[in-house]
Amino acid sequence: MSRGVLCRLCHLLETFGGLHNCTIAKQVAMFLLILAHHTKNCIIKSNHIQSGRTVSKHFHRILSSVIRLHSILLSQPKPINENCTDERWKHFKKN
Numbered sequence: 001m002s003r004g005v006l007c008r009l010c011h012l013l014e015t016f017g018g019l020h021n022c023t024i025a026k027q028v029a030m031f032l033l034i035l036a037h038h039t040k041n042c043i044i045k046s047n048h049i050q051s052g053r054t055v056s057k058h059f060h061r062i063l064s065s066v067i068r069l070h071s072i073l074l075s076q077p078k079p080i081n082e083n084c085t086d087e088r089w090k091h092f093k094k095n
């Protein structure tokens with residue numbers, strides 16, 4: 001993830017997610033490390049010199065903020081019309 005994307009995510013979490021802390025970037029980095037690499041709590045706490053409780057608290061705080069942002073981060077799928085001529089959808093038509 002580039003720095004720009006991380007900064008935008010942190011800004012969204014501050015603005016719409018209800019987070020107000022000066023170490024949001026560090027918390028988001030730990031959150032993404034846990035999710036992306038399936039890293040355990042004990043590895044994160046030793047790498048970032050935090051207690052396991054603090055890591056868990058940060059993870060759940062960021063997770064709840066991301067869940068609050070679901071309407072901004074996730075888009076609703078648009079249904080495909082029956083008369084669609086796009087070749088990608090021909091395999092999903094009902095016979």
